[in-house]
Amino acid sequence: MKIKVNPNRMMLLRLRRRLELAERGHKLLKNKQEKLMQNFFALVKETVELRKEVEKRFIEIGFHYLEARGLMDRQALDDVLRVSAKKGKLNVDFRHEMNVKLPVFSFEIPEGDLSYSLPSSPVQIDSTLAKLYEAFPDLVRLAEKENLLFHLSEELEKTRRRVNALEYVLIPDLGEVIRSIENKLSENERSNQTRLMKIKDMVKERAV
Numbered sequence: 001m002k003i004k005v006n007p008n009r010m011m012l013l014r015l016r017r018r019l020e021l022a023e024r025g026h027k028l029l030k031n032k033q034e035k036l037m038q039n040f041f042a043l044v045k046e047t048v049e050l051r052k053e054v055e056k057r058f059i060e061i062g063f064h065y066l067e068a069r070g071l072m073d074r075q076a077l078d079d080v081l082r083v084s085a086k087k088g089k090l091n092v093d094f095r096h097e098m099n100v101k102l103p104v105f106s107f108e109i110p111e112g113d114l115s116y117s118l119p120s121s122p123v124q125i126d127s128t129l130a131k132l133y134e135a136f137p138d139l140v141r142l143a144e145k146e147n148l149l150f151h152l153s154e155e156l157e158k159t160r161r162r163v164n165a166l167e168y169v170l171i172p173d174l175g176e177v178i179r180s181i182e183n184k185l186s187e188n189e190r191s192n193q194t195r196l197m198k199i200k201d202m203v204k205e206r207a208v
Contacts, residue, residue, distance in 0.1 A: 005177060007184040015181070019174040026166040032098055033159045039097070040152045047145040054142050057135045061128055068124035080125055090140070100155045105144040107137060 005011045069077055089108045094101050 005181070007181040009185065012178065012181045012185065015174055015178050019171065019178060022166055022171050022174060026163065026171065029159055029163045029166065033156065033163055035098060036100075036152060036156050036159060040149070040156060043145060043149055043152065047142070047149060050138065050142050050145060054135065054138050057131065057138070061131050061135065064124050064128040064131065068122055068128055071122040071124065077125070088136075098155075100151060102148050102151055103144070105140050105147075107140040109133060109136065 005015065072080075091106045091108065093104045093106070095104055096102070
């Protein structure tokens with residue numbers, strides 16, 4: 001990007017102020033980028049640990065389910081799963097972190113025992129459903145953290161582009177134009193000084 005301006009002192013003052021604002025903005029954005037990166041990697045660590053825990057719990061739930069399925073006929077299992085269903089409520093709130101709007105999830109599961117009562121249902125199905133309901137809040141929490149990672153990564157990318165635009169485009173261009181104007185004004189000043197000296201010499205010659 002080449003900034004085209006008239007090389008005068010007023011424009012020079014304007015560009016110097018603009019450069020100062022750009023440098024201050026670059027410093028603020030750089031600090032924001034560093035803070036976002038710290039938060040991002042801390043959240044990555046938390047999310048990885050939580051995902052391992054959730055995966056371990058759901059693998060265990062899967063084993064219990066397979067055991068129950070092996071002990072029940074398909075129709076009885078379908079009946080148990082159908083009557084044991086519960087409707088929960090997902091709440092979404094928002095918090096702000098460094099001007100980033102981040103969603104926060106919470107899930108409400110109605111209290112009460114499972115509604116089925118089948119003599120033929122093995123204890124494994126009870127264990128499966130109980131562990132599933134216990135693990136579900138962690139699954140929602142994992143979804144929240146992964147969603148936060150997505151939003152933070154988006155904000156990091158936008159901040160990185162702004163930092164680079166200031167650092168590698170706007171600030172160097174402003175510096176180049178300012179130096180160009182300063183050189184032009186210095187050249188004009190030297191030319192004016194030379195003309196004044198010539199005029200002074202001519203006046204002296206005429207006075208003799």
